[in-house]
Amino acid sequence: MSQKHVPVDGRMIREKALSLYEHFGTMTETPERKAFMASKGWLASFVNRYNLKNLRVTGKAASADQESSSTFPHEFRRLVDRKGYLPEQLYNCDETALFWKKMPSRTYIHKDARQAMGFKAFKDRLTLVLCGNAAGHMIKPGVIYRACTPRPLKNKSKESFPVFWQYIRKAWMTAILFLEWLQQCFIPEVKSYLRAKGLPFKALLLTDNAPGHPQAACAADENVEVVFLLHNSAPLLQPLDQGVMNCKRAPHEQKSLTKIIKIHAPVL
Numbered sequence: 001m002s003q004k005h006v007p008v009d010g011r012m013i014r015e016k017a018l019s020l021y022e023h024f025g026t027m028t029e030t031p032e033r034k035a036f037m038a039s040k041g042w043l044a045s046f047v048n049r050y051n052l053k054n055l056r057v058t059g060k061a062a063s064a065d066q067e068s069s070s071t072f073p074h075e076f077r078r079l080v081d082r083k084g085y086l087p088e089q090l091y092n093c094d095e096t097a098l099f100w101k102k103m104p105s106r107t108y109i110h111k112d113a114r115q116a117m118g119f120k121a122f123k124d125r126l127t128l129v130l131c132g133n134a135a136g137h138m139i140k141p142g143v144i145y146r147a148c149t150p151r152p153l154k155n156k157s158k159e160s161f162p163v164f165w166q167y168i169r170k171a172w173m174t175a176i177l178f179l180e181w182l183q184q185c186f187i188p189e190v191k192s193y194l195r196a197k198g199l200p201f202k203a204l205l206l207t208d209n210a211p212g213h214p215q216a217a218c219a220a221d222e223n224v225e226v227v228f229l230l231h232n233s234a235p236l237l238q239p240l241d242q243g244v245m246n247c248k249r250a251p252h253e254q255k256s257l258t259k260i261i262k263i264h265a266p267v268l
Helices: 010-028 040-049 072-083 175-197 215-219 244-264
Strands: 052-056 090-098 106-110 126-133 142-145 164-167 203-207 224-228
Touching: 010 040, 072 203, 072 224, 090 175, 142 175, 164 175, 175 203, 175 215, 175 224, 215 224
Parallel strands: 090 203, 142 164, 203 224
Antiparallel strands: 052 106, 090 126, 126 142
């Protein structure tokens, strides 16, 4: 796959090894042999045996203001206690970019190769809008894409989509789109959820202080209180930043890698 300019990471090697085992393993299987699992330990041995090097293709760093974040949790707790919010009424929303044609950021190459091969990174992206409460309820995900109706979705009713669909040329959140999401997705979904729980419609929405999250959101509904995180504190304080976003992206990336393996490296 290296010759085809496809980065190969550990997940892809293990996935391919499992597919080979499933195809050829039954021919040599004996009762006393353990089932092959393509574990991380096996991968480490494989890398050493074939003198593979692991190189970074791309990367980025993030920072957060720890000092200004230290007092916010106490202030937030006092607010919740004072107004009597229940876990079912405490929501957090955030956006994350999904490069749906994303390739691995690292690749294995032979030790004699001086550098990783070049490849064209596909930049087609969309924005995922995720929102959930402290009781574990997630509302319908939002998707912001650069086109109103991509060709594969032509003649499809957006109301039937499992996501709240929005579009803008740059495929990122704006103040107008956020207010639209708040009125047409968040409020109806939360109302329905709380009604089913037998709880009054009262909610607190915690979000970061991004340009696409306008102060006008505070006036969207008298029963919805919007609280903005301090500037540059979201990575430390925002619940959705504590692994939830990655859990949502990971299944898509895994399916994409599996499809790449089947296309570029068939068993036969």
